[in-house]
Amino acid sequence: MIDGLYDWIDDRLNISGGGRKMVNKIFPDHWSFMIGEIALYSFVVLLATGVFLTLYFVPSSTDVVYHGPYIPLDGVHMSEAYLSTINLSFSVRCGLLMRQMHHWAANIFIGAIVVHMCRVFFTGGFRRPRELNWIIGINMLIFAIFNGFLGYSLPDDLVSGTGIRISYSILESLPLVGPYLANLLFGGAFPGNALIPRFFIIHVLILPALIAGLLGAHLTLLVRQKHTQFKGPGATEHNVVGAPMWPTFMAKTQGFLFLIAGITALLGAAVQINPIWLYGPYKPYLATYAVQPDWYMGWLDGALRVMPHWQTVIGGRVIIPNVFWPAVVLPGVTFTVLMMWPFIEQKITGDRADHQLLERPRDRPKRTALGAAVLSFYFVLFGASATDVLANYLNVSLNIVLTTFQVLVFVVPLATYPVALRICREFQATPGAGKTKRHNIVIRSADGGYSTVPTEARPGDTLRELEPVALDASIYLPALVGSPSYEPVDRAGIGARAAAGGTYEAVSVDDEAEGAEGDQGLAAATTGAEGGGRARSRVFRIPRNYRGG
Amino acid sequence: MPWLRRILVPLAVVVIAAALGTFVIGRARVTASSTAMQNPGLRLTAASRLTSRGLIAAGRTLYTQTCSTCHGGDAQGSALGTDLQGLGGAAVDLWLTTGWMPLRTPGLQPANKPVNLTTAQINEIVAYVVSIKPGGVPVPTNISLKGASASEGFYMFSLNCAPCHTITGAGDALAEGFRAPSLHSVTPTQVLEAIRTGPSNMPRFGPGDISPKEALDVALYVTKYIKHPADIGGIGLGGVGPVAEGFVGLFVGVGVCLLAAYWVGDRTARGDGEAHGEGGEDESDHEGDAPAAGVDDRSYSETTSDTADA
Structure with missing residues (x-):
């Protein structure tokens, strides 16, 4: 019956050809290729729990009075948004679990994006031909951070309201256009009534649609360009070694989806996050101490804290407030450099060849050291967002902690670079490390x-x-990103292909390859020689230019 | 031994997650012990306190032993300690019941620490100090939170207290070494005393700022909803907000997901017995059957599949 149904669909949609290609898509086996899937599946969790939340959340600033099970808020005036979130937490069955899962999933989502980005960066996965996918990924990160901030702001509680107040000031800090822009976005002066509905529609519709669209593009490019892989026995620049989509990878990835959902559910059930009932509704004249954003905005908050009070004053008027530098310039520079990095590195190394094989971090010591230093910079900034909490728990003066961070933010990256470089070099010098x-x-x-x-x-x-390979100085300049120690690829061949068709997939497709045993096409090649005498079964290889039937 | 790995890896995941979680929570949670530890040196003098006169006499002895070095023999103050004359019972009681006094080390602001005096001994010292010179704010008595309103208290708390003590009452560091202590283990008496006397860096709130009724409301909110918050939703992470949540999200959330990825990521169909289409079979069952498994099962070259005949 299933066969019949399949035939019926296939007759009309002709899914066999493309479906066969998808089913036979090869996924390399290294565990680090699953990091992106953490992000993917936490996004799925976000969508699922988010849909549940929209059923109960009321995006409105209308003033209402709460009467319900939470006594300290009984009879208190609050916005409808806050009230509906309180009801979600106390009166809706599973509401609090869903809310907490949603919040934890957001934290995991962005965390996984960052870890995935680090994986791609440190292994050189962003190099040609994957610059575009790198840029798409960075954009997803930006949208995810923005969306996280908006979602954090929606309950309209005292803590998040303080955060919105800060973001309003950041907008205002833009020279010349700032106040107008802030007015435009918030629909008037802060806080106004337009804020919650606007944030809501951006949070649930516009940004998720953008992220989903980019996600589609990200995965399409992944399929089109095929997976990168680490160098290993049988794995070359011209094939992909790994497990096919069906059944191995399918089983793995489905199980992984459930694992991620399970971990999120466990966190949501066991660990409290954003207890807005303790925070109370936002009122512009109320304030609380120890306000921080979620971690993915924490580095910006930390930058705001460590920034000295420098501002540009011309003719007695503040032209550029000091908020502008840490809150606008820093993220601007951060994401611009991140997006441009593939091209910056190409410029530095002069390496414009196609790369299908990944590098281990140690193979490019300078790139790795630079990445580690930059990461440590942002990690110190994240730590600086908790100056007050640290001062309290360490029992040190807040001012000392702040000054310490102002120093650390420069010292730690400068110290990280040589240490990471040294570790990489040590690894390189020790085969088998x-x-x-x-x-x-x-x-x-x-x-x-x-x-x-x-x-x-x-x-x-x-x-x-x-095996470490001697540096070929004629090809690679010893530069910022370090000396590659992998075998230089066949540049002549790649160049010729690039000249002929522009992409690495320009080689004609061997249609007869499918099902045939051999080196071309989908094939199971029995290779026993490389295993050092160890009994090994068949290796799955797929050529880069394989396109399926 | 693959079966060992099958058991140990998930176990390790759980243990590491639990350890990380416990560590974070342990750091975040303020442990405030309110058990009065008996000081053997003081126990003898706490015997007779039948009359007010006896109370004062006992308090005098205790005062001389524990307070007079800094505050002077008649509470007149010295270079080391402030003048306590006419201060009133509330301040003395608050500083003693919180363990701020007797001071361990002179410094900017005394920290909460275990109280070394019994309640009776504290009452004696209070009685003695008040007897030197009357005046000031008395120790509040007959506190009844029955008619108090939690919502009013919550509002007054967020208006007057949260800017320093934070909205969850976790306490936080203020500028120049001052701190707003945690409110997670305070008593209604201490709340009222602190409001009226303004210890250390805290402002003093008179009845014009916070009426007696409102002070009781705050005491109710602080002691009932902050001390025992309606902590639904799981472990509270010390009420320090998104920083603790961020660490848990990153190191527990993403960390456990990464471990899961590490666990799942290298799993492939192994052994020759597996043919595609046998949907009912659990992949891990085959792992045990694989003859060469366990030597280095994270090797690329080991990736096998029998689907080539498809």
């Missing part, structure tokens, strides 16, 4: 020196070894 299976014997010589001798290789030990 990072492999846990093989022991080294430490020998102390008669005159007190130490040396290490690796134990005998066991079967399988050398499988993932990448």
Whole structure:
């Protein structure tokens, strides 16, 4: 019956061809390729829980009086948005669980995007031909951060209201146009009544649609350009080694979806997040201390805190308030440089070749060190968003903590760079570093020196070894991003292909390859030689230019 | 031993998550012990307190032992401590019941610490200090929170207290080394005393600022809803807000997801017995059957599949 249904659909939609191609799509097996899927599946959780929340949330600033089970708010005037969130938390079955899951999923979503971005950065996955996908990813990150902030603001509680007040000031800090822009976006002076409905529609419709659209583009490009892979036995610049979509990857990824949803549900059930009933409704004349944004905005909050009070005054008027630098210029520069990074690196290294094989972070010590330093910079800024909390728990003066962070924000990245560089170089100098299976014997010589001798290789030990290759100075300039130690790819061939068709997929498709055993096409090639005598079964390879039937 | 891995990996995930969670919560939660630890040196003098006169006499002895070094023999103050004469009972009671006094180390602002005096001993000292010179704010008595309104208290709290103590009452650091202490373990008496006397850096709120009724409202809110907040939704993370949540989200949330990715990510169909289409079969069942599994099951080259005949 299922066959019949399938035939019926196939007759009309002709899904067999494309479907076969999808089913046979190869996914490399390294676990780090699943990080992006954390983001993908937490986005699914976000959509599912978000739909539930929209059923009960009322995006309105209308003043209402609460009467309900939470006694301290009984008879209190509040906005309808806050009231509906309180009702969601106390009166709707599963409401609080959904709200907390939604919030935790947002934290995980953006966290996973950042970790995924780091993975792509440190392994060189952004290089040609994947610059476009890198840019799409960065844009998703920006939209996700914005959307997280809007969602955080929607309940209209005291803490988030303070955050909106800060963002209003940030908008106002734009030279010349700031106040007009702030007025336009907020529909008048702060706080106004337009804020909640506007934020709501951006939060539930515009930004999610943008993110979903970009996600589609991201995945389409992934399928079109095929996966990158780490160098390993059988894995070359011209194939993809891994498991096919069906059944292996499908089982894996479905299980992973449930795992992510389960972890989010566990967090939502066990750990309280954003207890807005303790915060109370937002009133512009009320304030609370210890207000921070969610972590993904924390670095901006930290930047605001550590920024000294410098502002540009011309003719007795403040032209550029100091808020402008940490809150507008810093994120602007951050995301611009991030988006342009593939091109910046191309400029520095002169490497404009196609790359399908990933690099290990140690293979590009300078890039890795730079990335680590920049990451540490933002991590220190994130820490600076908690100056008051740290001062309280460490029992130190707040002013000392603040000054410390003003120093750390420069010192830590400067210290991270050489340390990371050194670690990479050490890794490079030690073949087999990072492999846990093989022991080294430490020998102390008669005159007190130490040396290490690796134990005998066991079967399988050398499988993932990448032999260090001497730097080819004629191709790669020793520059900021470091010296690549992978084997230089066949530049002539890639250049010729690029010249011929513009993309790396320009080679004609071997249609007969499907189902045939061999090197071309979808094939199971039995390779037993590379395993160091270890019994190994078949390796799945798919050529880069394979397009399916 | 693949079966071991099957058990150990999820177990490790759970243990690491629990450890991280406990660590974060442990850091965040303010542990304030209110159990009065008996000081053996003071126990002898706390015996007779039948009459007011006896109370004062006992208080005098205690005062001389514990307070007079800094505050002077007649509470007249010295270079080390302030003048307590005419201060009233409320301030003395508050500083003693919170453990701020006797001071461990001279500093900007005393920290909450375990109280070394019994309630009876504190009452004796209060009685003695008040007896030196009357006046000031008396210790509030007969506090009844029955008629108090939690919502009024919440409002007054967010208006007057939250700017320093934070809206969750977790307390926070103020400028120049001052701190607003946590309110998670205070008593109604302490709330009323603090409002009226304004200890340390805190402003003093007179009846014109916060009426007696409103002070009771605040006391109700603080002691009932902050001390025992309606903490639905799970572990409260100390009420310090998004910073703690961010750490949990990143290190527990994303961290556990990464462990899950690590766990799931390298799993592939292994062994020759697996043919595609056998939908009912659990993948991990095959793992145990794989002859070479366990040597290095994260190797790319080991990726196998039998779907090629499709």
